[in-house]
Amino acid sequence: MTDVRFYHLTRSRLEDALPVMLQRTLEREARAVVRFASPERLSDIDEALWTFDDAQFIPHGHEKTGFAEQQPVWLTLGLDNPGEGAYLFVADGGPIDGFEGFDVCSILFDGRDEQAVAQARQRWVSVRDTQGDHALSYWQQNPRGGWEQKKP
Numbered sequence: 001m002t003d004v005r006f007y008h009l010t011r012s013r014l015e016d017a018l019p020v021m022l023q024r025t026l027e028r029e030a031r032a033v034v035r036f037a038s039p040e041r042l043s044d045i046d047e048a049l050w051t052f053d054d055a056q057f058i059p060h061g062h063e064k065t066g067f068a069e070q071q072p073v074w075l076t077l078g079l080d081n082p083g084e085g086a087y088l089f090v091a092d093g094g095p096i097d098g099f100e101g102f103d104v105c106s107i108l109f110d111g112r113d114e115q116a117v118a119q120a121r122q123r124w125v126s127v128r129d130t131q132g133d134h135a136l137s138y139w140q141q142n143p144r145g146g147w148e149q150k151k152p
Helices: 014-027 039-051 114-129
Strands: 002-009 032-035 073-076 087-091 104-110 134-141 147-150
Touching (some): 039 073
Antiparallel strands (some): 134 147
């Protein structure tokens, strides 16, 4: 069963929230795939994962860095999953196709961007109406930046 979670960013930027989520994934000794819609955003997050914390970084790679199967976190524009990651993170409108092949699919969207919110609503309906074995939940940032599960 795939656990599909929608994360509504209201306080943090993706560059701040995603590294924390990936860090928790790695603490579970799991691998992850992060999908983006544009090479520019992939590049932005690539840089953020190297610099978000002075004391540590998130080991990751993408098509240009190689060693795909060895990367605990794989950044992509496509549907590839070379390290057989169990966690899928979809950011900035990246593709959600094939989410059923993951244990957890987290769809992150910027609540300050009306277009991103509209796309997230469409995706919610699409996932909700998809036949298959998956759970669906919606999470929104609270004023302190933590996550609270809400009813959609």
